[in-house]
Amino acid sequence: MSAFLDDISTRDGLKAARARIDQLGEARAYPALVAVAAELEARLASTPAEGRERLHALSDHLEEVLAKGQDVDSALTLLEVARQPRDARYQGRLSAARREQELAALLGTHRNAASFVELCSHRQGPEDLLELFACGVHEFVLRGADLSSVPGVLALQEELSRRGHPLAALPLQRRRWESSFGRIMGTEEIDPYDTLGERLSAASREDEEDEYTAPDIRLATQDEPVPPGLAAILVAEDGEGTHEAIEQRVLKLRPALPKAPSDTMTSLLIDLGLPLMKDAAFVVCERDTLSHVADFFFSRVASRARGWLGAAYGRLALWRTLEALGGIEVSWSSDAPEKRWNACTWYQFKGSWQDARPPVMGVVCLRPGGTSLALVAVHERASYF
16 A cells, blocks of 8 residues: 555655545545555654655645545544654654644635534544644634634633633634734635725824824833733744844833824834844834734744744734733733723834845834833844744
């Protein structure tokens, strides 16, 4: 059965093996695919390090074939493959948890929410593929599914809460300001909030805010402690902390700036002398909306060209960052966070140089009342993510 794996050391052999896996998928030969997955794992120990990449590539392809299948049996087979024991010595960059996150993303990309809900009923106990299903919930929530009243998902959420799993804090519905995340993740959908009326209304609100101008005053700033989650969305993927090319500050303002136009905020950023923007030739700061700021952050972890975290942990990191920027900790299960963040005034800024240095991109959150602000910035260099 697995003889076609013997010649994958050549390009043609690898191509033929991929084609054979495709054929097995089309024929719905799912037991055979389970056997192939087990054989690929068994061969890792006796394969030189330089050849394991091809085995990993075939494993990835087999899982994708099963994820793309439109029948329940193919999805159940994918779960069976996911349950197969793996030797951590040969898994390269994929830890057990990371592999389940990858599989959740595959299901979110190629399956619908109804299919995922059905799979929840096939879990084999509370320990079974817990990370896959915990992440899978948010793969579908951010694509527009409302899972807040689905019994199987609620039972999973209770289990996550009991274990103190970090994803248990996230709501099972997509918030209004998250409505474009599905498109960022590659799902084509109509944004119910992205209407002409909504855009005109937003533009009108911005025009009204432009009427408020700050007098020519001298601001005094005082640094405050930086909350631990402020740069969560930009933290290095290895979890060892923020990259040196990240700037984060929390400042008290005297006098207060309840309404600050963009040019006032630009002047403040220049006066702060942020090390990350030392000698920047150009600093541009514009007021923005919560949804656009969220898009800016989430796109950084939704893109595999940068530091892919997946929908679930990307969403978690984003909420932590917004919570720290907004300056108040409240339960995420209520609408209190959204009310707080909508009461803030948001800005995006960019610092650039005339030479080849990468620009700095950042976000400022002017908190309600204008007595404090928080900011986070990062060098716009894809290799950091």
